[in-house]
Amino acid sequence: MSSTILVSGGAGFIGSHVARALLERGDTVRVLDDLSTGKRENLAAVAGHIDFHVGDVRDQARLAILCRGADAVVHLAAIASVTASFERPAEVEGVNVGGTLAVMTAARRYGVRRVVFASSCAVYGEPLVVPVSEEQLPVPGSPYAVSKLAGEGYLRVLGAAAGERRGDAPHTVALRFFNVYGPRQDAGSEYSGVIARFVAAARAGEPLTVFGDGLQTRDFVYVADVARAVLLALGTTAGVGRAVNVGSGVQTTLLDLAAAVCGASGVPLRVVHEPPRQGEIRRSAADTRLACELLGYRPTVPLVEGVAATVAWQAESV
Numbered sequence: 028m029s030s031t032i033l034v035s036g037g038a039g040f041i042g043s044h045v046a047r048a049l050l051e052r053g054d055t056v057r058v059l060d061d062l063s064t065g066k067r068e069n070l071a072a073v074a075g076h077i078d079f080h081v082g083d084v085r086d087q088a089r090l091a092i093l094c095r096g097a098d099a100v101v102h103l104a105a106i107a108s109v110t111a112s113f114e115r116p117a118e119v120e121g122v123n124v125g126g127t128l129a130v131m132t133a134a135r136r137y138g139v140r141r142v143v144f145a146s147s148c149a150v151y152g153e154p155l156v157v158p159v160s161e162e163q164l165p166v167p168g169s170p171y172a173v174s175k176l177a178g179e180g181y182l183r184v185l186g187a188a189a190g191e192r193r194g195d196a197p198h199t200v201a202l203r204f205f206n207v208y209g210p211r212q213d214a215g216s217e218y219s220g221v222i223a224r225f226v227a228a229a230r231a232g233e234p235l236t237v238f239g240d241g242l243q244t245r246d247f248v249y250v251a252d253v254a255r256a257v258l259l260a261l262g263t264t265a266g267v268g269r270a271v272n273v274g275s276g277v278q279t280t281l282l283d284l285a286a287a288v289c290g291a292s293g294v295p296l297r298v299v300h301e302p303p304r305q306g307e308i309r310r311s312a313a314d315t316r317l318a319c320e321l322l323g324y325r326p327t328v329p330l331v332e333g334v335a336a337t338v339a340w341q342a343e344s345v
């Protein structure tokens with residue numbers, strides 16, 4: 028049966044993939060986005076099929092209109108920047124925590140049954156053990172990470188617990204996305220913008236800039252896998268009140284990533300090293316067993332394939 032889903036931040040990178048995946052399966056999609064980093068072009072191909080609203084996710088009057096009759100909210104709207112969160116912590120707190128609180132308030136008021144929230148691997152800080160499981164204690168290392176952990180907390184305390192309906196409280200789940208990449212990602216993204224920047228440098232025939240020795244690792248997860256995880260989370264109450272990792276489960280060094288990008292771009296590998304960036308974590312990868320158990324999620328797109336798709340998209344979009 029088709030559902031009506033509100034996607035906050037739906038004009039952003041991940042949001043545009045989620046919105047399209049929902050449309051493809053026959054859902055009715057409403058988008059609320061203030062276009063601060065999102066772009067109308069991200070939804071251009073499906074513009075006529077989406078109920079698109081430009082506005083702030085903290086606007087209760089707007090949320091009232093959009094949550095009435097909605098079955099679920101996928102809450103992605105946020106300032107997704109660690110740097111911005113150090114420069115303007117109050118603003119990031121206002122949008123990220125205030126936005127989540129506003130969504131939860133409206134969802135409860137208008138009987139929305141499900142809220143899926145974009146949390147982040149940033150909540151872990153530097154993981155003690157890699158791959159990192161949800162059992163590791165979060166030690167957020169930035170105001171951004173604190174805002175995501177706070178969002179998770181509001182979902183838990185304002186949502187319904189597993190197996191119960193608390194008044195009109197929705198069932199909630201927080202998905203801790205790792206380093207998401209793919210078509211439509213802005214090169215400025217601090218998560219996986221490195222892929223977009225590598226692809227652009229390889230296209231221009233320039234060497235790829237790596238900060239530090241390039242042996243730091245990340246879990247790069249292709250955006251279509253992330254969109255699928257969101258759809259799976261919408262379709263089950265198994266993870267209610269929980270926070271669940273969504274990654275590829277694979278640790279990739281930046282040097283291996285550089286090699287994959289150059290391979291997909293058909294250019295020889297050339298790297299220049301810059302001094303390491305302060306405060307950067309050394310190793311990261313998701314333990315995805317809980318996502319598999321609760322949501323039935325399995326990453327399907329290997330890095331070489333995802334990088335090739337990203338290279339092809341950049342070539343087409345220029």
Ligand SMILES: NC(=O)c1ccc[n+]([C@@H]2O[C@H](COP(=O)([O-])OP(=O)(O)OC[C@H]3O[C@@H](n4cnc5c(N)ncnc54)[C@H](O)[C@@H]3O)[C@@H](O)[C@H]2O)c1
Pocket residue numbers: 035036037038039040041042059060061062063064065066082083084085102103104105106107122126145146147148203204205206207208216218219
């Ligand atoms: N990209 C990643 O690797 C990654 C990893 C972990 C978590 N996340 C989270 O996933 C979500 C989506 O990230 P993304 O990479 O697509 O970033 P993005 O910047 O492309 O998307 C965020 C969207 O939210 C919108 N937005 C921002 N403030 C708003 C406000 N006050 N009101 C309404 N809309 C607002 C922006 O215009 C944008 O379209 C974010 O919550 C981010 O924190 C992303």
